[in-house]
Amino acid sequence: MEKVISLNLDKVLSFVGKAEIEGKAALAKQYNEVLHKGSGKGNDFLGWLNLPTSITAAHLEDIQATANTLRQCEVVVVVGIGGSYLGAKAVIEALSNSFDWLQKDRKNPVVVYAGQNIGEDYIAELLAFLKGKSFGIINISKSGTTTEPALAFRILKKELEDSVGKEVAKNRIVAVTDAARGALHTLAKKEGYKMYVIPDNVGGRFSVLTPVGLLPIAVAGFDIKKLVEGAAFMEKNTTPDVPFEKNLAEQYAVTRNELYKKGKKIEILVNFNPKLHFFAEWWKQLYGESEGKDNKGIYPAAVDFTTDLHSMGQWIQEGERTIFETVISVANAHQKVEVPADAEDLDGLNFLVGKRVDYVNKMAELGTQLAHVDGGVPNLKIEVPELTEYYLGQLIYFFEKACGISGYILEVNPFDQPGVEAYKKNMFALLNKPGFEKAHEEIQKRL
Ligand SMILES: O=P(O)(O)OC[C@H]1O[C@H](O)[C@H](O)[C@@H](O)[C@@H]1O
Numbered sequence: 001m002e003k004v005i006s007l008n009l010d011k012v013l014s015f016v017g018k019a020e021i022e023g024k025a026a027l028a029k030q031y032n033e034v035l036h037k038g039s040g041k042g043n044d045f046l047g048w049l050n051l052p053t054s055i056t057a058a059h060l061e062d063i064q065a066t067a068n069t070l071r072q073c074e075v076v077v078v079v080g081i082g083g084s085y086l087g088a089k090a091v092i093e094a095l096s097n098s099f100d101w102l103q104k105d106r107k108n109p110v111v112v113y114a115g116q117n118i119g120e121d122y123i124a125e126l127l128a129f130l131k132g133k134s135f136g137i138i139n140i141s142k143s144g145t146t147t148e149p150a151l152a153f154r155i156l157k158k159e160l161e162d163s164v165g166k167e168v169a170k171n172r173i174v175a176v177t178d179a180a181r182g183a184l185h186t187l188a189k190k191e192g193y194k195m196y197v198i199p200d201n202v203g204g205r206f207s208v209l210t211p212v213g214l215l216p217i218a219v220a221g222f223d224i225k226k227l228v229e230g231a232a233f234m235e236k237n238t239t240p241d242v243p244f245e246k247n248l249a250e251q252y253a254v255t256r257n258e259l260y261k262k263g264k265k266i267e268i269l270v271n272f273n274p275k276l277h278f279f280a281e282w283w284k285q286l287y288g289e290s291e292g293k294d295n296k297g298i299y300p301a302a303v304d305f306t307t308d309l310h311s312m313g314q315w316i317q318e319g320e321r322t323i324f325e326t327v328i329s330v331a332n333a334h335q336k337v338e339v340p341a342d343a344e345d346l347d348g349l350n351f352l353v354g355k356r357v358d359y360v361n362k363m364a365e366l367g368t369q370l371a372h373v374d375g376g377v378p379n380l381k382i383e384v385p386e387l388t389e390y391y392l393g394q395l396i397y398f399f400e401k402a403c404g405i406s407g408y409i410l411e412v413n414p415f416d417q418p419g420v421e422a423y424k425k426n427m428f429a430l431l432n433k434p435g436f437e438k439a440h441e442e443i444q445k446r447l
Helices: 018-023 025-037 057-070 086-095 120-130 147-164 166-170 183-191 211-219 224-236 248-261 274-291 313-318 357-374 389-409 418-431 437-445
Strands: 006-008 075-079 110-114 135-141 173-177 194-197 266-271 299-304 323-332 379-386
Touching: 006 248, 018 025, 018 248, 025 248, 025 389, 057 194, 057 211, 057 224, 075 120, 075 147, 075 211, 086 211, 086 274, 086 389, 110 120, 110 147, 120 147, 135 147, 135 183, 135 211, 147 166, 147 183, 173 183, 173 211, 183 194, 194 211, 211 224, 224 389, 248 323, 248 379, 248 389, 266 274, 274 299, 274 323, 274 389, 313 357, 323 357, 357 379, 379 389, 418 437
Parallel strands: 075 110, 075 135, 135 173, 173 194, 266 299, 266 323, 323 379
Antiparallel strands: 006 379
16 A cells, blocks of 8 residues: 555544544535635635646656756756745755755755845855856746845846856746746746746645746756655545545644634644754745635744754743644654764763664654643644655645645635735835835835
8 A cells, every 4th residue: 555644633632522523524525625616715726736636747857857957057046935935945955965065976956045035145145155156047936026036036147147158048047937927927038048837826835846846856856756646646635535534634624723713823833853844934834825814814833843842842831822733753764873882871871772863753752742732732743654755745735735625614715815915015115116106105204
């Protein structure tokens, strides 16, 4: 039998009973069906739903071929923000050597990111790093109009053209954007860049399995075919005809909403593996933008354990009881390090001799879960057999599917993000962007 990620609700049941969860099974199924029928809110953004099973081998080969060209560079800069960078970064970090950028004998280009902030020092330091190196750029923006990546790309494009000339630069730049609109689309067409299209009906935070995520992941040297296979497996295993008892997406969606109704307003995604830090960042955008609206929604937070047990652990154990945790537990480490014997035993660790570091980590995980449950923090556990492309694909689709169902249970439109515009309008007004002249005058009065 094919291995699969699993969801364990045992440490939730003293807070929300089995009967309460099962009592909502029909509702979850109903909303799952609404997703598949396309009859709910935001139904023009459901392109992600059957995406994994509809990706063709030819499409993946084309992405791989483009990746192979970029892989000839020493460095590839992925330009994008939000959904246009977090998915790629999440997968690449989860699969990479923890000291990747220090590796000398490299098989893969160094992948770095830009356009995910407006840090002047960040961009200056990136330019300094790129000096004298061969580099390529993947410029990703669904709308093609987002300020942060547009600004970074303008600077990086100039740097590349200045160093290798316009003709060579043209072949080292790939654009991933909307099918027909946006400044990036116009620019890519005019300059003759290789271009990939983000389907209209796939929103940014659901776009990791389009070229948005797949191209950078392939550039970093990871198997995008396996990633898509894992997602396709989960797509098939979360359809409405899969019974609730086996339908992880429905179960997760119901459980978190039942906890929310009981005052657990913050969900902390926990990992015990530092490679998953950015996976949690991706998850935060997915759930935060999908559910945080109409003055409701679980606040998605994240911690890295055991690191943060020594900083946030106190709050989680004894602070306000408005939280629950969803622990991503990776069953098997890829490598083996055993605790060595020490004749003097000055650190008192000889009781662990011969034990694997991962065994210690697992005991920390179990001990933490028990302590937190005792402290009033419900714990869901998602077990991932190991960190591979295949299981990450499963995990990605699981969270996407559960998010759609969960948003409908909450009665919001999970596929829009109107609230994100407020800061942009103010920023454009303050910067006196053309078209914002009146807003500029107004905002000046408030300062
Ligand atoms: O891909 P882009 O159009 O550049 O958008 C990048 C990101 O910024 C926007 O403001 C949205 O809040 C995000 O959902 C989106 O992923």
